[in-house]
Amino acid sequence: MSKIICSAAIRGAQKIIDMAESSYEDAVKKYGEDKEVSFPNTAYFLPIIYSMLGAKVEKLGDMKDIFLECRKLMPPVVTGDIWLPYLAPALDAGMATFFAEEMYEAIRYLNEPGLYTATEDPTADNFWLGAADDVIFRKRGVEFVDGSAPGFAAILGTPKDPEMAAKIAIELQEKNLYIFMHDQTEGISLPDQLLKQKQQVGWGTRLVPFGREYTTAVFAIGFACRVALAFGGVKPGDYAGNLKYNKDRTFAFVMAFGEVSDEWYANAAGAINWGFPTISDYDIPQILPTGVCTYEHVVSNVPHEEIVQKAIEVRGLKVNVTKIDIPMSFGPAFEGERVRKDDLFMECGGGRTPGVEVLISKEMDEIEDGLVTLEGLDISDLERGQNVPLGILVEVAGREMQSDFEPILERQFHHLMNYIQGIMHMGQRNIMWLRIGTAAVEKGFSFKHLGKVLHGKLHQEFGAIVDKIQVKLYTTEEGVKMVSDLATSVYTERDLRLGAMTDETEDVFYSCTLCQSFAPSHVCVITPERIGMCGAYNWLDGKASFNINPTGPNQPIEKGECTDEANGYYTGINEFVNQASRGAVPEVSCYSLMNNPMTACGCFEAIAAMLPTCNGIMVVNRDYLGMTPSGMKFTSLAGMAGGGMQTPGFMGVSKHYMTSKKLFKAEGGLKRVVWLPKMLKEEIAEKLKEVCADIGMPELFDMIATEEQGTTEEEIYEFLKEKGHPALEMETAV
Structure with missing residues (x-):
């Protein structure tokens, strides 16, 4: 391992431990050793310490033994006349860093109770969210298990150019990754830059601003530890099992922008323990041999235009993203995006106009695969604020298709249309509601693009049972009524079929x-x-x-x-x-x-x-x-x-x-x-x-x-x- 990086990581770890221990001593004087500490509404105490050591830090006094452990882990400072294998000492220093930072952040919750919002989305006057509580964790953590979120990018600092910052964030979103944001570069943070570009941040868009300082990196690593504990069957204290689970299952990496401080080096060394490499745009030494990480440990001097692809490559993440031919970005990261009143161009359904969506199965010779038709006005024909009715009829055919599968495929409409950047879909059946943002219209969004998304994604997800898909869209009153009448009969028959089934009727x-x-x-x-x-x-x-x-x-x-x-x-x-x-x-x-x-x-x-x-x-x-x-x-x-x-x-x-x-x-x-x-x-x-x-x-x-x-x-x-x-x-x- 690079002697320069090892030296910097150990120096940084020492500074962080000293800072955290000083904060601890002040807190004990102020609150006493019996004062309870935690990350609010979480079940895993301080999760990195709990997962690595099996120690439950519930009170300030419990931290004393952990600081002793930090000191034991700390190697001597690297000198100019001693040459050793540097990887192990640096990793130990990195682990001690996370222990110290986790205790430091827990004490900050006592000293600065309003520092973090503790919400899923930013508030009007604060975008730093802090550690994810268990409601958020359970909702989002399972995505790291079922594959809908292969991993996360823990970002330190930000590119100076707001447009480039937004471009990198969107590219990461398109890879279905979560983006955990920490610290600043020359006083500017990544959430600052994204908000300048009118990007929505929060758990809903996977752009998660954890905290304004490097110490909040423990919220990202702690999240990974909690996934292993809650969903991986890893026991508290089984540090080897936790590290291996995350290396093999959580495809995460650190992305650093700007000058790398000793403290950043210490956090990067800590992340390597979990198999999470660091990719930087700054001119720092590289660690190219493989070892703990799947491939390289530290890669530097990466241009902003290439940094996302390089990070994906270095981490060994296989991302399968099929490009949908629409003018906006597309992917699960946009599912939680909201189209608010100020950004709204138009809407359909939701009580504003008639709106209905339905999927039915047909015979093979009745379907022209890939056909998307629109009857009525398109978005380009409308003025802002001019709403129209919308009927969406998807017809599918397949050798293995059965009528029982119709509601299953139809249920996918909601999240697939929400995957489109700038589009918000709510409800289903004849209470569907579609909101279209101005930014999407400016990029050339058409109603037909809804059909392209449904055609492409239903083929991808249900190719084993569906061979042909065509989509018909209507914005005329007559066309929407026709779809609505058809849908009503389909819904009635479907509900009767489902409602009649009992545990006794099925073998x-x-x-x-x-x-x-x-x-x-x-x-x-x-x-x-x-x-x-x-x-x-x-x-x-x-x-x-x-x-x-x-x-x-x-x-x-x-x-x-x-x-x-x-x-x-x-x-x-x-x-x-x-x-x-x-x-x-x-x-x-x-x-x-x-x-x-x-x-x-x-x-x-x-x-x-x-x-x-x-x-x-x-x-x-x-x-x-x-x-x-x-x-x-x-x-x-x-x-x-x-x-x-x-x-x-x-x-x-x-x-x-x-x-x-x-x-x-x-x-x-x-x-x-x-x-x-x-x-x-x-x-x-x-x-x-x-x-x-x-x-x-x-x-x-x-x-x-x-x-x-x-x-x-x-x-x-x-x-x-x-x-x-x-x-x-x-x-x-x-």
Whole structure:
């Protein structure tokens, strides 16, 4: 390793440790050793320290031993007359750097509580977000597992030219990477430059401004560590497993702009431990031999026009991006982009005009593949603010295409159209809403480009079942009405077909082992009446997935004989789960929370937990941040319900499952539910009221408590007694 880089990294690490320890000593004097410290609403303490050492830093006093560890890791300063293999000492210094910076940032949360917004998007007066809380992490972290986000670029500083800064950011977005932004170059930060170019920053666009100083690099590395802990099955303290997981699975790198300080060298050395190389535009020594990283460790003097491609090459990331022939950038990074009033050129649907979208299957000879037609005015024919109706009719044909697959393909419209920069799509079916930004119109966006996107991407994602696709767009009232009438009949038939399916009418269920890479013993069983706990896969999705990829994660399960109707024990399911979990889960019930409940990974929308005092069940959704009557918040409950383990009384569930007739059937069904967060209760209120009426207890809806009635079992018990909740009279479930 370069002697110059090694020397600089060790010097930088020493400065950082001294700075952090001084901050610690001042904090102890001010707050005392028992003062609690954390990154707000996170379940992994200080995640780098926790993942590498297994140490839980919960109070200021816990930091004392970690600083001792930092000092032990620190090698002697490299002198001019001693020549050694420099890589190992520099890596140790880099690891000590991250330990010290993580403690320094935790103390900053005490000293400067308003420094970071702790939100998903910037506020009006502050764009530095700080460490991702668990709601954001669970939502975004899974993307690093399912492949929709192959990795991230941790950027220090910024190019001086705002246009070049925006160009680099967009190029990284197009590679589906997250862009984590830190520190400044000559007083200018990358978020500054992007905002000058009217780029939206925040988690929604994958342009994440973590913090204004280099010490916030620990938020990026900590995020990677949390992915390994939460989704990779890596245990706290298994530093080798965590480092290997990230090297093999998280394709991240450091990109540095401008003069590299000793402190930056120290952070770069730390990142190399995880296999994350550094690519710089500055004239610094290079480390070209391979070793810890897949290829080179440090590459410098890279022109701005080439830096993204060089970073992709050095990290060994294989990005498969098929160019869609439209004038705007395209990719998942733009899915969270918003078209706000000031940027709006026009809109369709959403109550402003009629809007409808539908996909239907046709015979092969009825489709001309690639045909995109428009009947009516195009965007170029309109003035700003002139809205028109919009009907989108996608017709597909394929040898393996079935009518059951139509809603699955149609469901892709939302995210595919949102992938277009400057376009915002909301809703579906006949409540769709499309907003088109002025910048997109200035680049020549046409309604036909929607058709090109749908044609190209549906072919890519569903090529195994779809052979031909044509798209018809209408902006005339007559054309939109025709599509609307067709869609209404299709929706009605489709809903009847889906609604008529029950677990009893189908002999085959479907497995989902998509998450076994990070929860090896987990097997999700998807039935017609029980959607996957992530909320993303239903029975038809499993069927379609198996047809698309017969060796993939969704396999058919012959359910076999039902040996216990109440609990939902099936011989075929038990045989399949026992084999697919490699014997870890020999038996699973489909309808019980207490008896061999279904395992979970960590991607569940909500968690169900038994409340013994209330003789009932609570369900808490991921977005609810408060305390629950179980005495635990969602983040703590996740540790009980996840990881592929069966824990009676705790189970991951989807929001949709809350209105299923099979919900907690063994425990008495919906009548056993006693507490929901208000936001979840309101979200599913309409359907929940229907189910209450169906079971002959319309008053049950008002008997289910929320945090407004209490967040302890005792408070909820008193409410249940007052309301006469049926759970209190039911047989004890525990």
